[in-house]
Amino acid sequence: MPDILKVTTPVVQNQPVTSKTGVPQIQPLSVHDPSRVIQSELHKDTQQQGSHLSGEAPTMLLNLLKDPAVAVTYLKNIFLLEEIFKLLPANNKTVTPEIEQVFQQLLLQQADVPSELKRQENDSTMFKGPLFDFLRQFSLQHRSNPEVQMSIAMVLKALNNYVSKEEILQAVTNSLKYLRNNLSPSTDLSQRLDSLIESYQIKDAGQQISALKEETFALLKDIEQSLLFSNKLSKVISIMTYNLSRYQDNPSFLDESSYRLRQYLNPPQRREFLQHLESVLEQIKQGNFTKLGLANNPTNIDSQSNVMNALIQLVSMQANQDDLTPADSVKIDEILHSLLSSPCNFTPLLHFIIPVLDQNMRAFAEIWINPECDEKDLPSGVTTGKHFLMVIDIDGLGRFETELLVYNKTIDVTLYCPAEYESGFKDMMQDLPKTLKSFPYQIGNTKLETLKKSRSLMDVFKSLPYKRVGVDVRI
Numbered sequence: 001m002p003d004i005l006k007v008t009t010p011v012v013q014n015q016p017v018t019s020k021t022g023v024p025q026i027q028p029l030s031v032h033d034p035s036r037v038i039q040s041e042l043h044k045d046t047q048q049q050g051s052h053l054s055g056e057a058p059t060m061l062l063n064l065l066k067d068p069a070v071a072v073t074y075l076k077n078i079f080l081l082e083e084i085f086k087l088l089p090a091n092n093k094t095v096t097p098e099i100e101q102v103f104q105q106l107l108l109q110q111a112d113v114p115s116e117l118k119r120q121e122n123d124s125t126m127f128k129g130p131l132f133d134f135l136r137q138f139s140l141q142h143r144s145n146p147e148v149q150m151s152i153a154m155v156l157k158a159l160n161n162y163v164s165k166e167e168i169l170q171a172v173t174n175s176l177k178y179l180r181n182n183l184s185p186s187t188d189l190s191q192r193l194d195s196l197i198e199s200y201q202i203k204d205a206g207q208q209i210s211a212l213k214e215e216t217f218a219l220l221k222d223i224e225q226s227l228l229f230s231n232k233l234s235k236v237i238s239i240m241t242y243n244l245s246r247y248q249d250n251p252s253f254l255d256e257s258s259y260r261l262r263q264y265l266n267p268p269q270r271r272e273f274l275q276h277l278e279s280v281l282e283q284i285k286q287g288n289f290t291k292l293g294l295a296n297n298p299t300n301i302d303s304q305s306n307v308m309n310a311l312i313q314l315v316s317m318q319a320n321q322d323d324l325t326p327a328d329s330v331k332i333d334e335i336l337h338s339l340l341s342s343p344c345n346f347t348p349l350l351h352f353i354i355p356v357l358d359q360n361m362r363a364f365a366e367i368w369i370n371p372e373c374d375e376k377d378l379p380s381g382v383t384t385g386k387h388f389l390m391v392i393d394i395d396g397l398g399r400f401e402t403e404l405l406v407y408n409k410t411i412d413v414t415l416y417c418p419a420e421y422e423s424g425f426k427d428m429m430q431d432l433p434k435t436l437k438s439f440p441y442q443i444g445n446t447k448l449e450t451l452k453k454s455r456s457l458m459d460v461f462k463s464l465p466y467k468r469v470g471v472d473v474r475i
Contacts, residue, residue, distance in 0.1 A: 105307075105309070105313075106310045110356060113354055116306060119306070120353070124350055124351075127156065129276075129280070134273060134276055151263075155257045159254065162281075162284065168246055173201060179223065179233065180197065182232075183228050186226060189228075196219060206247075216240070217241075217244075224237070262274075349368045349457070350367075350370075351367070352365075352369075361394065361395055362394075364394075365391065365392045365393070368389040369388050369389075372386075373463055374463050379407070382408065385406055386404075387404070387406075387460075389460050399454070400418075400451065403415075409440055409442060411441055413429070413432060413446045414446075414448075416449045419450045429446045432446055
């Protein structure tokens with residue numbers, strides 16, 4: 001017993017006790033210095049992106065922004081797969097003629113680049129045509145009137161809802177089918193999901209949307225209580241809930257929003273607005289549209305992006321195969337995740353993808369454009385202009401970055417290239433001013449720099465962080 005007491009009795013030594021350092025005093029936030037707000041918001045946004053997308057470290061967003069060529073890397077991987085497939089025995093059926101054709105469609109000839117750029121620009125927004133040009137002009141004329149701006153926004157929301165109803169129902173149906181496949185071990189949930197899927201697929205499903213919503217939400221609650229429920233299913237349910245919230249079942253929503261806007265229009269403007277609106281609604285009724293305000297002839301493939309269509313076909317062909325192995329399914333998920341998490345999906349920049357085949361040499365390019373940059377990106381004394389970044393990856397040569405600043409009919413050019421090609425491009429940069437002699441633009445400052453490392457979009461577009469967090473807003 002005395003031995004036990006010796007072991008359990010704590011030994012007290014005269015050790016110096018260090019006092020805790022005080023909490024550093026927090027400096028007050030200065031409205032004139034928003035840098036701390038930007039850093040805080042970016043850190044918070046990064047944490048949210050990381051937790052929602054993959055649960056990795058909270059640097060997910062910044063890591064994506066550090067590589068503005070996500071799609072280019074994806075395209076190069078696609079063609080690497082094609083080369084591997086061609087090395088397989090001739091009797092291997094991995095590459096079908098359809099997939100081989102899609103591979104060929106992905107690469108453009110040099111002469112096709114301008115038309116492909118126009119097609120991708122055409123797809124950059126759904127608000128195209130005379131009606132939306134009219135609304136943009138009217139919005140600029142009354143930019144200081146919040147009531148007018150709200151009225152225009154309500155019209156756009158109503159039109160978007162009017163067009164997207166069928167797409168929303170189809171998206172909900174696809175989500176239900178995904179839940180059905182993952183919950184097949186549960187007989188009760190599977191039967192209820194089959195019944196609900198059938199209800200969404202009937203012709204007049206939109207007329208019963210209130211009852212369908214109620215039944216759907218009740219079923220989703222039961223799914224969340226199931227033992228088969230997982231984090232992946234939770235994300236699918238969140239997307240379904242969001243899509244159902246987008247569905248506006250008020251039949252007079254468009255009439256009410258357009259009537260509200262007409263109160264701010266004079267008689268000639270009202271007639272013009274109603275004329276454009278009736279034209280758009282007629283296109284929608286006939287089904288001849290791909291986006292608001294633009295008629296679409298299904299046989300006119302010239303209005304569609306060849307690159308985007310080829311990417312969609314390639315992913316769809318692989319995803320719809322019944323004999324996919326678990327490893328193949330994971331690869332498809334990774335491809336889709338790569339496309340959905342591309343920086344173009346959460347930056348206010350125009351984005352173009354241009355893969356080119358010229359004289360048996362492949363070049364993969366991404367173009368990022370800020371059409372409304374400010375003094376943060378432009379030279380001193382210039383307040384408005386356009387900012388371009390072209391990231392080009394050429395087989396056998398490496399990676400190049402070209403940055404353009406366009407202001408007052410002047411173009412500043414900066415070329416970043418591998419060190420071994422600097423001497424070759426030096427003469428070309430000096431001759432650039434001569435190339436625009438017959439054009440209204442002129443070459444301003446030119447620079448040739450060594451591309452030591454890839455720059456992030458935030459390194460290039462200085463105003464991007466301010467636009468993302470809403471700090472740079474004048475009231």
